[in-house]
Amino acid sequence: MATVVRQYDLHTHSTYSDGVLGPAGVVDRAVAAGVTCLALSDHDETGGLHEASWRAWELGIELIRGVEISVTWRAHTLHVIGLHIDPDHAGLRAGLARIRAGRHERACRIAQGLERAGVAGSLQGARAHAANPELVSRTHFARYLVQQGHARDLNAAFRRFLGAGAVGYVTHQWAELEEALNWITVSGGLPVLAHPARYKLDHAQREALLSTFRDLGGVAVEVVSGNHTPDQAAVWARYAARFGLLASAGSDFHRPTGGRHGIGHLPELPSGCVPVWTKF
Numbered sequence: 001m002a003t004v005v006r007q008y009d010l011h012t013h014s015t016y017s018d019g020v021l022g023p024a025g026v027v028d029r030a031v032a033a034g035v036t037c038l039a040l041s042d043h044d045e046t047g048g049l050h051e052a053s054w055r056a057w058e059l060g061i062e063l064i065r066g067v068e069i070s071v072t073w074r075a076h077t078l079h080v081i082g083l084h085i086d087p088d089h090a091g092l093r094a095g096l097a098r099i100r101a102g103r104h105e106r107a108c109r110i111a112q113g114l115e116r117a118g119v120a121g122s123l124q125g126a127r128a129h130a131a132n133p134e135l136v137s138r139t140h141f142a143r144y145l146v147q148q149g150h151a152r153d154l155n156a157a158f159r160r161f162l163g164a165g166a167v168g169y170v171t172h173q174w175a176e177l178e179e180a181l182n183w184i185t186v187s188g189g190l191p192v193l194a195h196p197a198r199y200k201l202d203h204a205q206r207e208a209l210l211s212t213f214r215d216l217g218g219v220a221v222e223v224v225s226g227n228h229t230p231d232q233a234a235v236w237a238r239y240a241a242r243f244g245l246l247a248s249a250g251s252d253f254h255r256p257t258g259g260r261h262g263i264g265h266l267p268e269l270p271s272g273c274v275p276v277w278t279k280f
C-alpha cells in the first residue's frame with residue numbers, strides 16, 4: 001500500500017484575529033498548497049474555527065482546532081499555541097475573553113500615544129482594519145498608519161510608532177504562562193511554544209523557559225516556523241530534544257504576501273525531531 005504523505009501547517013491566522021483572509025479562505029489556500037492537516041490558531045480567539053471546520057470538511061482535509069494565546073513571562077511577551085483545543089470549554093472561553101478585554105484597553109492606550117504624536121483617529125482607523133471588533137492588534141494600527149501615509153510599510157510603522165520605546169508602545173500584562181497552559185490542557189489541547197527564536201532571550205533564559213514550560217504541561221516547540229531561518233530551526237530542534245519536547249511546524253500565515261514561508265510551504269522538521277502530530 002502506498003504511504004500517504006501528510007502535509008502539516010499548524011499555525012495560521014484569519015480575519016478573526018490579524019489575518020487578512022476569512023477562515024474559509026485560509027482553508028482554501030491551504031488546500032491549494034497541498035496541506036492535508038491544518039490548524040487555525042487565531043490570537044486569543046476561537047470564533048473562526050466553526051467556519052474553518054466546515055470548509056475543511058467540505059474539501060476533505062483535517063482541521064485542527066487551535067488558538068494562539070498571548071503570555072507575559074518575565075516581562076517578555078510569548079505566544080503559546082493550543083492544538084486540538086475544545087473552543088467550547090468554559091475555562092478556556094473565560095480566559096480568552098479576559099485577554100481580549102485587556103487587548104481593548106491596550107488599544108485605547110496605543111491610540112492615546114499616537115494621538116500625542118499627531119496621529120489622529122487611530123483607534124477607529126485600526127478598528128476599520130479589524131474584521132473582529134474584539135480583537136484590535138498592533139498590526140491593525142500598523143495598517144492604518146501605512147494607509148494614512150505615516151509609514152512606508154508595516155515594518156516601518158512598528159519601528160517608528162508601535163515597537164518598544166516608540167510613542168505608541170505600551171507595556172501590557174498578558175496571561176501568565178501557567179494560566180495559558182492550564183486553559184489549553186483543561187480543554188483537551190496540546191500546548192506548543194510558538195516561534196521561540198523571535199523572543200529576545202539568552203541561553204539561560206531559554207533553558208529556564210523550556211524547563212518551566214515542560215513542567216507546566218507544555219508538549220511541543222514550534223521548531224519550523226515562518227518566522228525562523230533554517231539555522232534557527234536547527235537550534236530549536238536541539239533545545240526541544242534536550243527538554244524532551246516534541247516539534248511542531250507552522251507558517252504563521254497572516255496574508256498572501258510577506259513572511260518567510262507561504263501557507264503550507266514549510267521545510268521538513270530537522271532530523272531527530274519527534275513531530276507533535278504523533279500525539280494526534
Ligand SMILES: [Zn+2]
Pocket residue numbers: 068079194195
Ligand atoms: Zn505569534
Ligand SMILES: [Zn+2]
Pocket residue numbers: 011012013068252
Ligand atoms: Zn501567529
